Amino acid sequence: MSKKAKVFYQDRFAGVISETDKGYLFRYEKEYLQMENVKPMSLTLPLQEGSFENKTMFPFFDGLIPEGWLLDIAEELWKLNPRDRMGLLLTCCKDCIGAVSIIPTEEKPDE
Secondary structure (H helix, E strand, O other): OOEEEEEEEOOEEEEEEEEEOOEEEEEEOHHHHHOOOOOOOEOOEOOOOOOEEEOOOOHHHHOOOOOHHHHHHHHHHHOOOOOOHHHHHHHHOOOOOOOEEEEEOOOOOOO
16 A cells, blocks of 8 residues: 655645655646646646656655654654655654645555
8 A cells, every 4th residue: 555645835735745666656736736826846846737756755855854853853753764755754744844734645445
């Protein structure tokens, strides 16, 4: 079962990031793309209808994960593996500093 999260930009549902057997996917929501004055997550994730795929965590999303002593605290507190980048993103980035929030989604077993 893959891990998924909704990505919000300035409180607008912007897209979905997921971890699969092959790596990571990010896709903007069609409704977000049709809104006025929307911005891309980053220059490396421009506004488009297709999915972005990467074998490793996208640098923009990886940059949201805490580092240093704050990461050490998160790993110890929540018993997280530092190499589980999606797990860290889902746990630590619900209320990030800045415009982006990552909200984990529940998946049904047949998905």
